[in-house]
Amino acid sequence: MKVAITGTPGVGKTTVGKVLRRRGYDVLHLNRVAREIDALLEEDEERQARVVDLHALERYVEEWEPESDPAFVESHYAHLMPVDLVIVLRLHPRELERRLKKKGYSPRKIAENLEAEFVGVCYGEAVEVRSGGHPMRPPKDVVQLDVTGLDEDEVAERVLEAVESREGDDVDWLEDEEAQRVIERYLQYREGEGDEEG
Numbered sequence: 001m002k003v004a005i006t007g008t009p010g011v012g013k014t015t016v017g018k019v020l021r022r023r024g025y026d027v028l029h030l031n032r033v034a035r036e037i038d039a040l041l042e043e044d045e046e047r048q049a050r051v052v053d054l055h056a057l058e059r060y061v062e063e064w065e066p067e068s069d070p071a072f073v074e075s076h077y078a079h080l081m082p083v084d085l086v087i088v089l090r091l092h093p094r095e096l097e098r099r100l101k102k103k104g105y106s107p108r109k110i111a112e113n114l115e116a117e118f119v120g121v122c123y124g125e126a127v128e129v130r131s132g133g134h135p136m137r138p139p140k141d142v143v144q145l146d147v148t149g150l151d152e153d154e155v156a157e158r159v160l161e162a163v164e165s166r167e168g169d170d171v172d173w174l175e176d177e178e179a180q181r182v183i184e185r186y187l188q189y190r191e192g193e194g195d196e197e198g
């Protein structure tokens, strides 16, 4: 079984991937694969993000024959890959802000990622692409895990449990007042606001 580990940049996908690899599971780090198979199309200077050839990566993941079961693919676009289960790591915006600051991200980049986590972009996309056009019925193969406050081994445990149970957490930061306050502090940095570039 192939399992995607996805989520907003900074939630800990690569870190849990390393733990799972240490425990003997095959884990594809899609950013590295993209580099290796020449699927990096261009560097998007404005958004400081890389544009990848998703179709090339899909083919690669489709043809991948891992030795472990389950095996994992890890990336903030892993939920778009041909996998059997999608696990979305969710992290409270207060903790995500702390981590992204530590990484040295610009306020604008922090704002972009905080907002993506706040509204649940990866989860929403996963539900959309896997619900066969019926997004009112959340698919059973998309599971969210709230990893706030968990160390990397605890995250790995929860991922492995979710692979077995297909049960996760109901995560919704939109109603969380502390999360709202974090987001509000970054409103001025939102794309298209307070600058001319859009």
Ligand SMILES: Nc1ncnc2c1ncn2[C@@H]1O[C@H](COP(=O)(O)OP(=O)(O)O)[C@@H](O)[C@H]1O
Pocket: 007, 008, 009, 010, 011, 012, 013, 014, 015, 016, 099, 150, 151, 152, 153, 155
């Ligand atoms: N469970 C955790 N507890 C505390 N810090 C973590 C945890 N997982 C990751 N981190 C830290 O958060 C940052 C982002 O982690 P990373 O695995 O690179 O996230 P992602 O791959 O989702 O972008 C790193 O500095 C990492 O050391």
Ligand SMILES: [Mg+2]
Pocket: 013, 014, 015
């Ligand atoms: Mg990563």
